[in-house]
Amino acid sequence: MPKSSFRPVDKSRPLYLQPESMRGRGSAWVIAHRFENAAREQFDDGWGSLDQTASEEHLPPATEILEERAKSILSTNQSPDISFEQSINPYRGCEHGCIYCFARPTHSYLNLSPGLDFETKIVAKVNAAERLRAAFASRHYEPRSLCLGTATDAYQPVERRLGITRGIVEVLSECSHAFSLVTKSSGVERDLDLIVPMAAQQLVSIYVSITTLEPDLARILEPRAAAPHRRLRTVKTLAEAGVPVGVSVSPLIPFINEPELERILEAATEAGARTAFSIPLRLPWEVNPLFQDWLQRHFPDRAARVMARLHDMRGGKDNDARFGTRMTGEGLWAELMAQRMRKACARLGLNRERIWLDLRRFRRPEPPSRQSAKADKVDPGQGELF
Template identity: 70%
Template sequence: MSSSKKRFVPIAAVPSEAEQADGRATVAPPRKGRGTAWQIAHRFHSDEREGFDDGWGTLDQQASEEHLPPATQIIEEQARRVVNTNSSPDIFFELSLNPYRGCEHGCIYCFARPTHSYLNLSPGLDFETRIVAKVNAAERLRSTLSGKGYQPHPICIGAATDAYQPVERKLGITRAIIEVLSEHHHPFSVISKSSGIERDLDLIVPMAERQLVAVYLSITSLDARLSRIMEPRAAAPARRLETMEKLARAGVPVGISVSPLIPFINEPELERVLEAGANAGARTAFSIPVRLPWEVNPLFQQWLEQHFPDRAARVMARIREMRGGKDNDPNFGSRMKGEGLWAELMQQRMHKACARLGLNRQRFSLDLGQFRVPVARQADGAQAELF
């Protein structure tokens, strides 16, 4: 992360000091509306905390006290740059833009959780309650597009954290970004599990008519109860399918992501989710087995023990089968699909279901030729020609 200026803006009460303890010794029970209550220490953390009895029964009081769900805190950031280049050969986009760091959706499996470590914040509870908002993202994007060496490639919005998470309703950063892209006819895609994208149909539909946008909605389960456990603040599965239908009816190319696939949790639903997506208008689909990098691993395993104690051991055993005997595989080529018999079986199921449902018969093709160079860049070029 660049060394940029930040300002803390509380939109409700900040979690107490007790709630911010690292929690390694005792993990708090689940909290309504949050993926985890564990303020797990990040991998760069050098301090340790432990409870201290001051003689007034403080420890007993903390153990029995009922806490309200911690509120969200916005951290405003003046980012130096917002468009990132992808160097991974197993990701389908070259450029990405994430208006936020951290995500209120609280998905326990989110591979982006460890990025909060670089902010000296916990990848656990902090990740979903302390949201970094790049308030100048639209301005920085316009500056990037104006760069003399800039060559247009489709920009993927929300690849790491959801661009339409709840704070977007208040801040509108994502909408401002799409306004810039629309103004300059720059192609982009969006990955989201929020119905908030419907707000921006007035911008997205005209761009879809010019082959400048594609939208991918992530639906991990059709079971509302399971979805609430996995993704506590994301839109309900039925609501996401409704959004998919609205986008498809409006002529917006829509795809479905059934990711991550977690063995024995949502993996049995793969074919049913794909069928629901196809019926709602999806034309393409993809899925990725669950990944457990860095702090996501202990957070995920603790979540399994809390919510699925009857199958936690089976889930982890199957994940290790797909990850070369380890909890996680960070290697290019295998990290997005796994390896071994079980991974191959899931890939076969995915391919056969897509073939039966008519998914992935034609990939979305976004038009790069319509890009309009920003006026500032045109002026610089004209000025240079004078000399």
């Protein structure tokens, strides 16, 4: 009988079937989420079903788009560790498949797996622009610092077809509402016609996430994101267009991409980045077993060292969710990485000036009812509306 491509079930960890790595996917593991009340394990019924299931499930699944009409699109930040006050996420889930993504556990609220489902079942908020315009039109709304794409990449591959982020940026431009954006996609270049005029009015700043300069590492760490050299080209394109651009070297993973910190900052500075920040690896909820499984598959020789160093920075635990330390870590090694970051930025001239966005330019749009009333008034000389 052919050997199954699945590993034996480890009953000490909540999971479904756990196949080997899939090409183009960050995780092939449909891990059970923390709200699940059912457990599954492999069972041989004598008909070779285990081998048949293994071969079928091991085929790379296609990305599935689930449309959602959101009731609201603005989320308020409750964390004191984050500089922005509100955020917009056009999608739930992200096809980039970054194994370390702290947002993976959010798929649990949809009764979907934070593993393979997070990167193959993408929820698209098709009415995002409509809901944003309605929020801005409310007389109770006051402009506050806003970040686009915090728990999902607003320019992930499906955006090329759906254009939901494009619609959101159009509303932000129409209302002169300042915003910042973090992305690891070159797709942001498509919307330069909207972004460049906003940049001239101090209404936008963009941060490109560059975790490694090594293509082989990027291919397994962030399988469907833009290649490192392409992201650097995006930094250069934005900078040359006059858009304030920075770089996020996050997450910093000890012994994996952490040794590249200074080289990444140097390359980003050469491309035109003006600011930079980094955050040590976080392993909340289901991200922890997913990342450790990935680590054992790709770096078994240093997996123990990586986790030991994380324990040094996270109070002896795999993860530390406390406000005040979760974004920085603590202890000798966390301070050493922060010191390297500060010294490299000082040497390269990064972070010398804070990018200031002007919230005073905000213009409230007309309420939807007034807009529709205007649309109903047809000028006979202009023909029919259709």
